[in-house]
Amino acid sequence: MSTTIPADLPLTDAEILRIREDFPILQTEVNGHPLVYLDSGATSQRPLAVLDAEREFATTLNSAVHRGAHTLAAEATEVFEDARGTLARFIGADDDEIVWTSNATEAINLVAYSLSNASIGRGGAAAARLRMGPGDEIVTTEMEHHANLIPWQELAARTGATLRVIPIDDDGALRLDEATINERTKLVAITHVSNVLGVINPVEQIIAAAHEVGALVLLDACQSAPHLPLDVRALDVDFAVLSGHKMLGPTGIGALYGRRELLEVMPPFLTGGSMITTVTTTEAEYLPPPQRFEAGTQRVSQAVALAAAIDYLTAVGMPRIADHEERLGRRLVDGLSAIDGVRVLGAGIDLPRVGLASFDIPGIHSHDVGQFLDDRGIAVRVGHHCAQPLHRRLGVTSSTRASTYLYSTEAEVDAVIEGVVATIEFFGVRS
Structure with missing residues (x-):
């Protein structure tokens, strides 16, 4: 196309x-x-344009990104970051609000473990609003994919917070009259589109209720980003996750959207090379987001292929x-x-x-x-x-x-x- x-x-x-x-x-x-x-x-399934984009990268530009000073490394880094920009524009975000992950499951776990690390004091005073403990509540729904349920069960277990669930009725619709969002709620994690029912949930109402009490909102957009126009700014979510293989892209690539001001204060999840500025034998200082959350060798050819998939979807x-x-x-x-x-x-x-x-x-x-x-x-x-x-x-x-x-x-x-x-x-x- x-x-x-x-x-x-x-x-x-x-x-x-x-x-x-x-x-x-x-x-x-x-x-x-x-x-x-x-x-x-x-x-x-993947169109030829996506298959060709990944093959072209592998045959003409394959190199480590953000590491080498040679020509191939510079060109590979450029197309890698261009892919980040393509995804950012597709969902209405800024480039530095997109974190590459292996899939949406990893993206959700990234947020959950970062909140957990903040809860034990990592991130300093700036991360105080992210901390959870006994008396705090996490809210999700009865219709969630396990990837948007189990990480919150584990976060509650690690921090002593309470996990609450918005129930569904006999048809499967969310019982918003029993949303259980209150002044103790710190995070609401909801699916935009049910992967079982196919319905587009009225998430705007839940997002507004969450923000009214100061809670953060994570949107599982795995079944919406491939099928609907998605604007994270218009929806006013704090985090959103998606998977490339559900939107004409390859496996092994996903993304986390996070508001810049939140990513800037979140402690990292995975640590290692490529996400640091200074390292001694006793401590490390981390790069600003999104690189802070992108430890190790990245999914470069997959990101390039996902950008080609987004271009295809946009053209249609x-x-x-x-x-x-x-x-x-x-x-x-x-x-x-x-x-x-x-x-x-x-x-x-x-x-x-x-x-x-x-x-x-x-x-x-x-x-x-x-x-x-x-x-x-x-x-x-x-x-x-x-x-x-x-x-x-x-x-x-x-x-x-x-x-x-x-x-x-x-x-x-x-x-x-x-x-x-x-x-x-x-x-x-x-x-």
Whole structure:
């Protein structure tokens, strides 16, 4: 994709077919059938532009960044930092507010362990507002991915703070009337888009409530940054995390956004080379952010490839992608809900959504559903999707998830709906 198209023009069928030509894997067959890839919520596919960008770096510029004085090192550093700027512009941040990580999980743990280090006195007086202890509270939700739950469980255990959870109702919607945010709250960690329900949460209300009592907010944007226009300034979040492999990029690259004034006072998480100014045998002084949080050899070619992915998404247009996926998501939910014997998790939630739906067929294990669909060349996700508390609250142990992206078609959505009908007929469990 080389030109940007007006944001108010929907993606046409012809454009989607042209987009699909950029993804070699979508032209393949699985089990003798054309691949229907509906697992982009786990890992998206990569266009040629992304594959080429990483290969070009490896074959023409490969070198250590921020270390050498030779030409290759200088040029590698320049493209590495250009990639940081590309991501910053994509989410409405400044360059020095973007910290490279291996993935969103590491980014969340970075914040959690930095707060933990602040809580034992690291960071000095400037980090006082980050410290937690008995009587302080961390708030998350019942629908979180484990990556945005377990680090806060561990932070509470290390500091003596209390972890509280915003519950969900029988459909899976957040019970904002029971948000449990109060004057003791120090941090609120919430998902922008549920990786199980596909709904876009009304995070603005939670962010406003958190800031009203002086709490910090971390936004899990793993399922929103690839699919929606994302502006961290407009949302007024303090931290946000994302993963490259969910937004057309490679694995092994993610990012943390943090407000500059917070990153400047946060003690580091990982320590070692490249993040220091002066080291003696007894102490060290650290670079300013973001380098303070980027110890060791960085993910240089992956960052370059992620920047290429962002350029690709920008050329297509994030508003157009969001519109396309909401239509696919509604088609998924409506089609699956109309099948006798299928329960779509979150189908009753009246909120905008991305192109994702998870469902349960009582009497058929999700693994059997996934295997039956795979025999037809349809790739979906099965299991608890790293969200056991949400599944437990909704009364199921696992579900089958179909998730779309900009390269997905209505025909593929219809294929999974037809496949579910065939699954039920094959196992003979129609109610």
